[in-house]
Amino acid sequence: MAAGKGTRMKSRLPKVLHKLAGRSLLQHVLDTAAALQARRVVVITGHEAQQVEANVSLAGTDLHFVRQEPQLGTGHAMQQAAPALPEDGMVVVLSGDVPLIQAETLRALLAIGGADKLALLTIALADPTGYGRVIRQAGAADGAVQAIVEQKDATPDQRQIREIYSGIMAVPSRLLKPWLSRLDNKNAQAEYYLTDVVKMAVADGVPVLAHRIEDALQVAGINSPAQLAELERAHQLRLAQSLMAQGVRLADPARLDVRGELHCAQDVEIDVNCIFEGRVELGEGVKVGAHCVIGNARIAAGAVIQPFTRIEGEDLGVEVGADARIGPFARLRPGARLGPDVHIGNFVEVKNAELAQGAKANHLAYIGDATVGERVNYGAGSITANYDGANKHKTHIGDDVHIGSNCLLVAPVRIGAGGTVGGGSVITQDTEPGVLTLARARQVTIANWQRPQKKK
Ligand code: UD1
Numbered sequence: 004m005a006a007g008k009g010t011r012m013k014s015r016l017p018k019v020l021h022k023l024a025g026r027s028l029l030q031h032v033l034d035t036a037a038a039l040q041a042r043r044v045v046v047i048t049g050h051e052a053q054q055v056e057a058n059v060s061l062a063g064t065d066l067h068f069v070r071q072e073p074q075l076g077t078g079h080a081m082q083q084a085a086p087a088l089p090e091d092g093m094v095v096v097l098s099g100d101v102p103l104i105q106a107e108t109l110r111a112l113l114a115i116g117g118a119d120k121l122a123l124l125t126i127a128l129a130d131p132t133g134y135g136r137v138i139r140q141a142g143a144a145d146g147a148v149q150a151i152v153e154q155k156d157a158t159p160d161q162r163q164i165r166e167i168y169s170g171i172m173a174v175p176s177r178l179l180k181p182w183l184s185r186l187d188n189k190n191a192q193a194e195y196y197l198t199d200v201v202k203m204a205v206a207d208g209v210p211v212l213a214h215r216i217e218d219a220l221q222v223a224g225i226n227s228p229a230q231l232a233e234l235e236r237a238h239q240l241r242l243a244q245s246l247m248a249q250g251v252r253l254a255d256p257a258r259l260d261v262r263g264e265l266h267c268a269q270d271v272e273i274d275v276n277c278i279f280e281g282r283v284e285l286g287e288g289v290k291v292g293a294h295c296v297i298g299n300a301r302i303a304a305g306a307v308i309q310p311f312t313r314i315e316g317e318d319l320g321v322e323v324g325a326d327a328r329i330g331p332f333a334r335l336r337p338g339a340r341l342g343p344d345v346h347i348g349n350f351v352e353v354k355n356a357e358l359a360q361g362a363k364a365n366h367l368a369y370i371g372d373a374t375v376g377e378r379v380n381y382g383a384g385s386i387t388a389n390y391d392g393a394n395k396h397k398t399h400i401g402d403d404v405h406i407g408s409n410c411l412l413v414a415p416v417r418i419g420a421g422g423t424v425g426g427g428s429v430i431t432q433d434t435e436p437g438v439l440t441l442a443r444a445r446q447v448t449i450a451n452w453q454r455p456q457k458k459k
């Protein structure tokens with residue numbers, strides 16, 4: 004269910020498209036549904052339906068969208084979905100704004116439910132305000148479930164109940180469909196409540212089972228920016244704890260953000276305030292300094308990423324070779340492929356370029372659309388001029404080349420192996436191996452030159 008407006012987010016962006024750990028709330032839920040190997044996933048959209056539909060995807064799963072206009076409650080939402088649900092099998096109802104539910108929990112819910120039962124996911128909360136209360140027979144904590152009563156319909160006594168309905172249920176399609184067609188909106192909010200199916204199940208003699216969990220994060224819903232931030236931190240802390248349990252040494256588990264998948268080999272160390280996006284692999288003994296933002300990259304064993312480095316692999320990825328030293332203040336862009344022992348220093352940008360073993364660019368440089376040979380030394384302030392205003396061209400630098408400071412390599416161009424390019428050169432033609440090339444004005448001296456004087 005993802006049709007609601009999410010007024011309390013006070014945002015133009017639909018609530019379910021707000022991100023937690025780098026993925027939209029709804030995408031989290033869909034990925035979990037996919038992990039359950041759902042035969043079909045039906046998303047109920049309404050508020051900003053087009054935008055929501057365009058911004059989620061599910062590879063390899065039969066994904067359907069159903070529109071709910073206007074939004075008259077959760078029961079009404081499910082009525083719209085009913086035609087898209089198969090006649091047989093189990094329906095698992097999820098909320099687009101409850102992102103951290105785990106597939107394992109849903110499997111347990113399905114296991115206690117089954118072909119002729121209604122299974123509800125519940126939890127006891129210290130503060131149950133706002134939620135539907137689980138009414139059990141004779142008020143006993145393990146009594147049979149009789150109904151779910153919404154906050155606004157509950158009596159003062161019922162409001163004392165701390166066990167709440169999470170918004171997640173598993174129900175056979177065969178039973179659900181006729182119940183949905185019998186829902187009404189005779190309640191305090193004049194809404195069609197999905198939760199009224201509980202009373203119908205009881206009346207029909209269908210067992211209602213509650214799977215009560217303890218982990219509040221899994222059923223936490225997002226209604227406001229504050230709740231989103233709180234859930235983000237709680238989720239990140241869990242990720243940090245699981246990394247530490249694998250042996251990763253985090254300077255501070257409260258100052259790490261993983262917005263994707265972070266895979267770490269043994270003896271990885273990560274300093275404070277690093278952000279990992281997409282898929283990042285850190286090899287054995289990799290050290291990441293403070294304040295690095297690293298996305299879609301493979302960093303081989305022993306490499307050191309110094310503070311304030313930005314690695315943005317995006318679609319092409321970035322590879323950093325074994326024992327390389329990157330940063331501080333380096334920028335590696337898509338398609339940067341660095342071999343072993345490469346050094347990239349402060350304010351050096353590398354894009355779509357291969358640097359072979361031992362190549363170094365230590366300060367203030369740009370290397371784009373290039374191949375750089377082994378042991379090349381690339382001087383401060385030098386750049387590959389790879390763009391002629393219309394097309395990108397390649398620069399090839401052979402092994403053991405020395406590029407002086409402030410050189411301009413105007414692509415397409417090749418620098419022969421072992422060659423040296425003098426500082427300040429503008430290189431527009433290929434150079435032979437082993438030679439010194441200078442391409443700059445000769446120094447001249449004008450002996451009796453007078454500086455202009457200010458007129459009186
Ligand atoms: C619902 C339950 C309540 C439960 C709570 C858990 C009902 C009647 N009540 O509360 O027992 O404790 O969830 O969070 O079901 N939605 C639609 N269309 C609508 C209304 C809602 O798609 O017309 C979607 C929302 O986008 C959201 C989900 O359903 O993803 C839950 O909606 P929300 O309004 O938060 O739930 P309540 O009805 O307040």
Ligand code: CA
Pocket residue numbers: none
């Ligand atoms: Ca509501």
